[in-house]
Amino acid sequence: MVDGETHYFLGKRYLLRVFEAATRPRIEVNGNYIHLFIRLGTGRERRIFIFNEWYRSQLK
Numbered sequence: 001m002v003d004g005e006t007h008y009f010l011g012k013r014y015l016l017r018v019f020e021a022a023t024r025p026r027i028e029v030n031g032n033y034i035h036l037f038i039r040l041g042t043g044r045e046r047r048i049f050i051f052n053e054w055y056r057s058q059l060k
Contacts (some may be wrong), residue, residue: 001018001037001044001047001048001051002018002050003016003017003018004007004016004018007034007051009029009034009055009058010058011051013032014029014032014033015031015032015033015034015036016034016036017033017035017036017048018032018036018038019035019036019037019038020038020039020040020041020042021037021038021039021040022039023037023039024037024046025038025042025050027050027054034050036050036051039055
């Protein structure tokens with residue numbers, strides 16, 4: 001879960017952009033990018049969990 005990774009959503013290819021800030025975790029789709037907003041120091045496993053939970057909610 002680092003900048004520049006390719007992810008597919010609804011059959012379209014997106015590049016991941018990761019933003020670390022003092023904010024609640026959230027994900028936004030903007031143009032050809034998926035923006036992942038996370039808190040500073042968030043580990044790899046937590047990033048994957050946040051992304052997978054967002055993806056599941058979108059599929060529902």
